[in-house]
Amino acid sequence: MNLSDQLTWTAKNHLRKTAYIFQGEEKTYQELEGAVTKFASSLKQLGYGKGDHIALVVGNTPHFVISLYGALRIGATVIPINPIYTPDEISYIINNGDVKGVITLDVILEKFEHMEKLIPNVKHYIVGETNPELEFSESPLSSKLKSFTQIVQEGSIELERPNLNDEDTAVVLYTSGTTGKPKGAMLTHKNLFSNAKDVADYLQIGPSDKVIAALPMFHVFCLTVALNAPLMNGGTVLIMPKFSPAEVFKEAKKHQITVFAGVPTMYNYLLQQPDGDVSAFESMRLCISGGAAMPVALLENFEKKFNVKISEGYGLSEASPVTCFNPLDRERKAGSIGQSIINVENKVVDEFGEEVPVGEVGELAVRGPNVMKGYYKLPVETQATLKDGWLYTGDMARMDEEGYFYIVDRKKDLILVGGYNVYPREVEEVLYDHQQVAEVAVIGVPDPDAGEAVVAFVVLKEGEQASEDELFTYSSQRLAKYKVPSKIEFLDELPKNTTGKILRRALKDVVRN
Structure with a gap:
């Protein structure tokens, strides 16, 4: 099973259920499934197929969801890119990632016009329309431009799907390293599907849940926890173009949101918001924190003010990303990233790869179906990170007697x-x-x-x-x-x-x- 096939299964069982909400507009699973299939068939008509690399340079919009699942449906490899990156940063990823086609938005297109000569191998730019007044006819890229809307409208609902192997690369996520150029973590169909399913099951995300996607979708935290996991089990995703404390309170109250996922900084902004509406979180059954260690004082103050539990977890791009979560059915330990989720193993090791005694600090290593198959075109770096089936995270951690892990800090910090x-x-x-x-x-x-x-x-x-x-x-x-x-x-x-x-x-x- 893979994410695209799973969406088809979910749509069959939840046809008229709302799949996502964006700027007040709701789309059902039936509508999403149809748009994905039509988009996929049009991509195929344009000459894209299994193994081709397609970059997603869009913000948090339905374009991202339809493009991601549509590209995966024909066996293409998706490379999500931060839209606010500079032309140098974007062109590096596109060239290093051997990108054949780019999906972007009209408001971002000018950036590509300026870097046309830097990325000569791009065959098409499929442009999502957000401003009907923008004209593309005089664009230097006009011969390569395709309308996202037309691509979907002209697509067929009849599509012969390729045979996808679990180990085929589905997504390449370029990690922002502390030094040097970013590295592309190759995540397989198995990696992404298994982690989305395990996260959805672990957090008990189901059809009655409404999840806010306020984190950027091009980042693996949002991609798995706030997008793929809810769509796995028939939940509803509220797509927010960007994080805004005021908008989170407004949307959470309006739509009776049940799950919020964010990094500690976002929780701090919500806590410090002068006119923060505590009642907006009354329907919230779960808040999820990841991306960085959450200070215990912040966690306790937030929970006290909003009367909602925060389940802190841990993950990294190379692990699709989640490896640990604080459990929902037993003790949550403040300051801990929780215990290993189902199907994933974590251990703390010394410089020789030997497990250290309980309570001692060492490097966190991870093993499971979610662990990447390597870095794109970087065999030496892959060998240094993946050893004997274990992913060495570079994070210093310790484990207590009950199997709860605590991130002490980045090894490099x-x-x-x-x-x-x-x-x-x-x-x-x-x-x-x-x-x-x-x-x-x-x-x-x-x-x-x-x-x-x-x-x-x-x-x-x-x-x-x-x-x-x-x-x-x-x-x-x-x-x-x-x-x-x-x-x-x-x-x-x-x-x-x-x-x-x-x-x-x-x-x-x-x-x-």
């Missing part, structure tokens, strides 16, 4: 102060507990005496004040001397990527400058 290990998260947790602090990020910087020094970047709550000395004293009372920040800098906001992850490398640039 570890700070060495005079030979002592300092994990940024531990320092951040302390500062998050301070009443005036809204956000904090901790990094290590070179130090001539200790090797590295701890530096904290702090964003204060609106209208609040606190001095560096005050936070220094506060930290000193709760942390060993070598863990206390040597410097605390105040910022109006922390640099983040499009999924809300804090960009530590950008903070290192702040220190250098």
Whole structure:
């Protein structure tokens, strides 16, 4: 089974059930299934087939859903790309990913017009219309342009589907590495299907659920948890073009949303929203957090205010992405990423790959049907990451006696102060507990005496004040001397990527400058 075939099965069993809602318009599973099949047949007519690479450069719109499932239906490999990337970033992925066709939106097309010569191998641009007044006739790409609407309208509902193997590459996700160029994680049909099914089953997502897709769909967290998992079992997806705290409250209340998935930064914004409507979350049965470690203080304050449980989990692009979740049917442990989900194994290992004793810190390794088959055209990097069937995540973790895992920090973010290990998260947790602090990020910087020094970047709550000395004293009372920040800098906001992850490398640039 694969995602596209599963959608067909779901549509047969939930024909008139709402599959998605976008800007007030609802589409049933029957309508979605029809659009996907027609889109797939038109792609085939254009000369696309099994193994061809198609890039999705669209935001959170129905175009993404129809394109993804339509391309998969003919056996094409989908490469989702962040629409706000620069031309250099987009052209690198398109060229490195051997992309033959691009699906985008009219409001983004100008970006491709400027990079036409950088990506000469692209045969077609299928353009989703969002602005009826835009004219394409004079575009330098006019000979390659196709209307998304026409592609769907002119497609046939009769489609001969290719035989797809579980190990065929379905999606290539380019990961934003901390150094060098991004790497394309090859996820198979089996990877994506198994993780969507296991997540849906683990979180008990069913036909009665309405899930907000406010995270970017090109990111694997949203792709699996807020899109593929609900569509797996007949749930409804509310597609939000972008995250807005005010809009989340409004839509959650209007549509009686039951599941919200977000990164810790999003929960912080919702918590800090001055006019946040607590009643909007009355129908919410579950909130899911991932993408980064959630500070315990933030988790507890959010749950107290909105009277809803947050199940923190863990995943990474290379694992489709989910490997752990806090269980719904037994104890949830604040600060933990939970236990291994069904069909997935996690373990904590030392530098030799040997499992460390319970409670000790090591690198988290993952094994299961969700683990990628490798990095696209990077055999050396693949060999360094996949060892004896295990995916080495690069995250430092520990496991307790009951099999709950705790992410300590990224292996690369570890700070060495005079030979002592300092994990940024531990320092951040302390500062998050301070009443005036809204956000904090901790990094290590070179130090001539200790090797590295701890530096904290702090964003204060609106209208609040606190001095560096005050936070220094506060930290000193709760942390060993070598863990206390040597410097605390105040910022109006922390640099983040499009999924809300804090960009530590950008903070290192702040220190250098």
